[in-house]
Amino acid sequence: MKAIAYLQFNGNTQEALDFYETALQAKVMKVNFGALPQNPTAPLSEEEQNMIMESRIEFSNNILMMSDVLPSMQAVTGAVAQGTNVIISIIDGDPDTTKRYFENLSKEGTIIMPISSVPWSSSFGILIDKFGVMWKFNSDASKFLDRLI
Template identity: 35%
Template sequence: MYQLTPYLFFAGRCEEALDFYHQCFGGVVVTKQLFKDAPQVIEAAEPNWVMHAEFEAFGMKFMLSDGILAQERSGNNIALSIVLTDLDEQARLFDKLSHGGHIMMPLADTPWGARFGKLEDQFGVRWMLHCELV
């Protein structure tokens, strides 16, 4: 099973975007974590910026982040996040999507209980693959 979830990047304006989307849609911020609250230091990240947030309203869900300024470029402020339920399928898809592209973060187990990786494919589209460890 695949689930496509938009992941939007705001380079320092994520809090403002969360407020805006809340005003537009109502809904709720399901989770929000700042870079300063991460379990490890993340180089080049602004400590008070949003590392990860999830927003839900009317049955839709999307994720948001300020991103890491050194990696986020103007005009490239979205990544497609796929949530998978099978680790082998995640690895297969990650390998295929990264062919001819650039791996931004290799697949690895995370502190939040998932295997996660991020890449930019050969067309410049960014993909984030997330699979819960059970």
């Protein structure tokens, strides 16, 4: 299990990836929202499908992850703004430990997305703890990107 910085953007993750790839001489992996099957009752626009769902940059034995936050998600999480677009992401942990940490951190906090199995992870969830810090859990973060790229 690892804890890493996770950057959120308002539709310009690709621009950030291009910048960081050059600036940090990084290896970039990414998946767009359009790579997943669409919900027929709430299809994403072409612009949203082109947004980055998940990405990882690797440089000097470090990892940063980042993604765009869809407008529909911002209705739940709040608008993405500079200074509040960094979350702590817990990745590649076993589902039991991930669930335990999630439950512990959610006490007196707000659960944005309950910990559950989703198409891209066996254990995924998002919460804001009682101090206002956003946490994202993804037990299969590295496997997901490796599988799709």
